Amino acid sequence: MAELMQEINSFTGWLLIASLKSLPLIAILLLAQYGLKKYLSAGARHSLWLSLFLCLSIPFGWQFSFDIRPTELLFSSMDNNATYPSGSEIITSPTAAAEISQTNIENDLHQTPNSATTSLTSHSIFSLIWIFIFSGLIFITSWQLFRFKRVLQKASNAPSQDYLLLQNAQHTLGFSQKIPLLYSSKVSSPLTLGLFKPAIILPIGIERQLTENQLRLVLLHELAHIHRRDILWNWLAYGITLLHWFNPLIWLASKRMKADMEMACDAKVLSHLSPQDRNDYGLTLINVSQLASKPLGFAHSLGILENHRELKDRLIMMKEFTTMTLKKSLIFGMLFSAFAFAALAQPFADNSSPQQKSPTANQPHESAMSLQTFASRAEKDLGKKILVGFNGDTRIQTNLNENPIDYKKLLAQLQINGFTAFTSEDYIQIVSVRDARSLAPIVEKGKKYYDDEFVTDYIKLDKSCAGSVLATIRPLVPQYSHLTTYEDAKTLIIVDSYSNIQRVRSVIATIEKNIDSPKDCNRTQTVEPTPQQLRK
Template identity: 30%
Template sequence: MKGGIKIDQFLTILVHCFKWILVTSLLSSIIAVFILFIRALFKKKLQPRWFVWLWLILVIRLMLPWVPESSFSLFNLFTPSKSDAFIPFQFNHTLYSEPSFVTLQPRTELDTNTTSENPTSSNFHPIIIIAAFIWLAVMVIGIIQLYRSNRQFSKCLDSSRSISELSILELFQKCKQKSNIHSNIRLMASPAIFSPALYGLWRPKLILPSKQLQEFSKKDLSFIFYHELAHFKHRDIGVNWLMTLMLLLHWFNPLLWYCYSRMREDQELSSDAFALSKIDGDALKDYGNTILKVIQSNMDLPQFPRATNFISTKSQMVRRMKMIRSFRKEKRRWFLVGIFLVAIVSAVSLSNAKIFSKSVTVSIPAGWEVFQQAEAEMIYVPKEQSEDGLSLTVVNYKMMETEMIETGSHTTITQLEHYKQSDNLESWLKRMRDSAARDGVDLQQITDPEIGPLLIDQNEAYLHVISFLYGPEPQAISLKGSGKYYDLDVIKQEGVYKIFQQMVSEVQKGSK
């Protein structure tokens, strides 16, 4: 039994993680398309470093498990309504569904052996479980492959040696000073690499290829130093590591892989622009020749997140040559445009859609009066209340959460916790039934064609019909009757049930 519970707990966590990854991937894809649009629009106007900053926003969004809601969020454009119960871009990435769209079979028997800790038996479709396992398996394979490739690259550097030539060390120090970098970066040479590379996240090393070292002039070396020091200054290795880890989680999303290649391209262009800003204008052609010399012999080598190098595709190389040939220092107005774009993209991307939910206002039915009113609960009773008691209650659990500290309502706390642990209305209802069963209460379930699933609690004293509204504002609408209202059929015949339907409809519509 304990083994079964552990397996179900693992499945629950796995499926929840997979669902979160799916929604995060969808939201991030929207941001990626937005950034690609800006990139295409301003590619010839802005310095490449601004696009690197925009890609960093995408990386941050992929990493964040939660972001605040904002009326400026990009995702407000994709919410179907600002006040209905279907809000797909809520911060916890839960897809809500209205009760009227849920069809459940009547429940006449309650399995008391099934507890709320076993949600996978009825709430998770086999397809979603299989998909989650495939996602996990491919991710693990990717992690292993990444580890092996980086391990292999590290072993290739075991033969590297520290460069001791005084002239090269002095030139390197001069380039560091001009780049305003004071960190300790070891300068090394290795016969195992064919392209200059900045390697290491914590103890960075600038590694030069031993075989080509003698072919580089001092001018070539200064260009290489400026370029790789730019990667260090921009923290490109750390950003690449983060993006690589995010790609392992979102391996199924081709758009993110495409964005990663564009990000690496922009990093190279940004480093080129940094290097060009440190050299004389007359040396632009020489810098381009140096880049071509390094790239052309290494275009087929792989890229590693732990290292930055000169490797580019043919199309990237063409773009780099165009940028080098037409390089100009950035004008002030485009500098301000870059700041503005980064600020705007940050504001609309690092937030979720704003839920414009207001307190639900309902008109008091004719012949009824407010028996009890609170911020989170409204109770209505007929004005001419007889011995046959009847009451209609609307409860907002989210509002009541703030009152729990004062009231200490065990029932409310339990119901609210069931809501928080549920993925949809069906799982919430199941948790409510299972919880009631542990207390010896047998909740029956029926499905009304207009309202949706209803829970019925019937004992010797009263009949209690409850409808739950699942969404950002969890609510319950209940009709409680005794005496002649003890029979559900009588309630329907008396017409009070229509009022109940009206109340549910009001709450579902919200304040529009």
């Protein structure tokens, strides 16, 4: 469950970044729609919206660094501080460690693992809210599809003379796909529905309000939607809008994109009409706008006129309609390339100052990132799955460069942030150093260990007694580690990083070197209780 929540947090975090980086692109696209009317055709202006789809749906591209982490504008860093090991939990000063009481040690032993990391962060709360609202929008869409299916079931087939008009319109556009033509009392204006099996639905009685030629022009418009595959693009735009439901500008962009789609469809129709039919096409739009307003409410449908406020813009476009010249096509190509290049930008946080930024690719630089981001980077370099758990949102300080991360460097970067890692055949597990005692493997003779690797070791004493030595070396062992004596009073059990264990061994060797003869440890001997005894 924790891993699933981490994956969801990672996905919603990417959605937030994609949504934020799309804001300037949306603003530029909206300005371009008005400023480039004289230079670009309606179809070209509609195609520019494809760059926004790339920005909101593709998680890869060229990267650039920025100084402010966007998600920190929405999520307080206080959530992450709750998962940091506090100063009282990680003690490296020998003097402070010597003052730790037996009561504190017992409390530390009895502490539930991950108790500081089980609380929900604001990012997790946002993810849960996103899932709830997104699920609701999917339910509404499913209900609309169900209504669409019922409309199709109750709709009646058009008469043969209308099918002749449909065939004539198909011949004009130059395609022969079989398209059902239906009449329904549930619609008030012509609609095109169906992603895989498109159908045209006309309101009952439209043939009495339009001339035969105007009805042919209506069918020509709906067929142009099918021929341009506008239904597919409309579904893609609708799906991306649902994913980014929290961004009102994306809803506005989706609405403007659909309006430009209608004008692009008008332009396609006009390109196949004579000057006289073009005038009649404008009158057809005006007549359709006067039909009774009883919208069916399909967000994924396409109609000849869904918004009366857009009628004026469409009529102006028809009046000024011209085809694209070579010069205008070159302008469009350069604009589209620039927008697509900007859309594929993938930002990542770089909080280092100009003096700290590396002048070369191999020079390390310090930066802050989430533990999950660091683990994802390490996964690629180590080629092994890394499990993080509830600690994934914790922000850590790293010192990385372009060189791959090996296991030794992974342990070192984790150690300075209060974490460590344990490896198995299938995965690597990252845990807090406080929880390392229960997972640290026993040291095997002849096996190589990394300095920052947490292990369990038995230290045999030759001359001194474990009880007296323990009191001396206790300040050398951090609180999150473990140190106790074995029952024979001649053995110490220690759980700590391998480098610190070697340091303890060196101190013990020095102590025993100054003892002339072995001491009798069978007499009164202070033996610290084991964790199992403490629990009892």
